[in-house]
Amino acid sequence: MKNIILLLLLPLQILAQNNAFSSFKAYNFPTELCAAATGSKIAWALDEQGNRNVYVAEGPAFKPRKLTHFLKDDGQEITSLSISGDGKWVVFVRGGDHGANWDNGLPLNPTFELTPFNVQIGSIPFEGGETKYLSEGDAPVISPDSKTVAFIKGGQAWVAPIDGTVAAKNLFTTRGTVGSLEYSAGDSLLLFVAGRTDHSIIGIYTNATTPIRWMAPSFYFDNAPHWSPDGKNIVFVRTHGAGGAPDSLLVKKHIPWSIFTANVTTGKATLLWKAPATLRGSVPTTEGGYNLHWAANDKIVFLSYQDGWPHLYSIATGGSKETLLTPSNFMCEHITLSVDKKSLTFSTNTGNDKLDIERRHAA
Template structure:
């Protein structure tokens, strides 16, 4: 445990804000829970918790639900724990160690600790009651067969099988061309549905264990995905989209990507379409958590998420087809969706509730699968996410945070008892973090130049100078939303901690939720001429800086900016286009050059290809190096699976050629997500030190 440092009163500096300022180590010492699972029967649950890089499994069982450490991985090698599964009877936990599952290819081995042995991504199992983990084999994305002691998993795009206890070596289950995935066992465990992705098309397949054959379900010139078994195991529902091809369409027009729900009788192989999304941009496949979230529920209903009314909402249809019933009407979004064990209820987290600020929070909701009778289960000022119902249907387990307490697992009796939720594992929060001073951010709104409303959370220090330096924080994604509390995503829990640290150093911090982000409806999420095709969202970043500059408590000459990933891209754009407004910035693994990423003009070009290329040039930070004057710190790990390291190499060279003041921090073998805790602390401290040097120390000299 890292010690919380109580700084002595700095009478010589004259800055009361430094009197009890927490360290970066104290604020980033939060335990981060993930991978919450419940057994299909009984009341057993398991989850993964990352404690400053020490990633382990924890188990709990009713009625006490006391957290118990299940594994003993007490060194930080930066190897993830993902793919956690709990057998139906609750006797076995299966999980994956290694990889970077926030990257485009999560199964790629990563080695952020620069260990001399080659890294691996492997499937393991461990008894729920405790014991040494057992290696099942190299692979990823495990799926435990119901009612049986077998685990299917993926290796090099093929499906393998292993006894859950590792009593025999794994072996290939079958061969199917393409990259196979989305493994879904039938309720009786005798058949396995999967998706075979083949580049420009994909099929739904079913492997039948009784006669060891692969069956293709209604194959077509299409992308088929998201197989879901009917409760009786006789039918499959799946999503179908158009395959690529056809006459080149406009690049800049709103994208229309309609999709449909199909069902098929597995024995007969006959299928039919039971629902079609509208032929509108809003009718495209949702790009929020879980996509369509297709599930074959109870009461002969199929449930899913669609954006076609302007918000990502839950819908259901009869399994035989018909009009979609909107289950969650209102101006809010749903995500983290699950189905109760009896398949009669949908649970989710949503940015809605009785408080006007709930649009910048998450609360748990539940709704019957066949009627729009939604309830908000956890009103208040907290952040509640990832609900999971225990197999006996008696409890809801979820993740809970507040503005000043990081995320912890929590449990509440199935709604109706009136009992309050209780936290699990409070002792995992170090005293240094419990005692660290934190501020409660305030929700704010302001206007961009084109009249679009921009949203944000304002963090303000108490006391100090009348005119304070300020920071605009830009989240990544861009399909994310910063909240009025500790975030449910690990990358953004870290930036929330960093924003609290910056406040402790005397900065006013504005976390800006710019267009392209989630939480504020389709038009905000999918604006025209955004990203590489015009960067219309940059208006929101500039507006955030100008809004800060107009605050009476802010020194308009000392406004900085920082962000990672897409936030790094917008940081670079801000410094290149508006050095007069943004006096310094930190660009963390951002994209800097969209030129060349646009479909080229060819013998059969898109009608607006040339304009798209011109807009990409205007949207690229490298186009503004000539007007870039503010100092910048560039940070990048060179095994980044999300943004090419070359993007920063190219920008650094251009900054050198134009004599732009810059510093760099390169972390060999590290990924996009700071897998090693010491690297996370290194990066956070570097961000704070650079901004403090250029916006506070130079002012005081």
């Protein structure tokens, strides 16, 4: 008799679970919030019960406005959202599964379409209009003049007009896998990293007739490069290259890393800071990794676990002891440098309530 009652109640239990899940799924989920470099325009991606779209708003009212009109829950995420410097265009990546443990460029097909949607770069006017797909690709960056978009396709750098009027073209070809694209503020030089399995090197692309300039090439892994505000120097992180005897999987070891600056004209690099040779001083594993930035007043900002917490530090480009910017027992995550490079915004788990250690607040 007891078993019969359980069988009769089982459908009700399943129905209750389904209703609870439906209520949970009904919550909208915003991501990818970004702002224009000038003015008061913002954009974000919104997941509305599986339908992912781009929304925008403009000050002072900041009334949300739906910009794209993707009407199907097809699993195609929206990432790498950005607004052009002139505020006229919104650029994004549609498709892929960024943050997963496989290639971001692989198409997703949860709805079993006969032709899967490939990962593509999209652009659309901020004021509204048709979404134009510039090319298959990922990791787009908009040029300072707001006219073109550079991106990664097939492990190489490509470029396309932001309005999609001309087909995309390969910008240059080099050995290895290209990534970490970043334009200089003034003359549109393009900074990049070429990963070559056991090492990586940093290069600068100028134009179609000028050879690539390599910054202090070596057999180390050089990563996370960023321009100085005046475009005359770069800052980057250097770690050991691959090779040598295999390490033990059972013993924790210090993973060393250092911060270098390099002169763009000469390509010569100078050691600025070396992480402490302790386990806590190893390569940081929090969101954003090194979180390296070239801030105003020739200050380099970075993240380190050296005191036991993922904290922010700064150091003068002329060389000095690092300064702890965020003392106390809390984490710094999701770190962004302001447009004027004078302040940092981040999430942290601290506050007046003892339970704030389990929460995240904007700081």
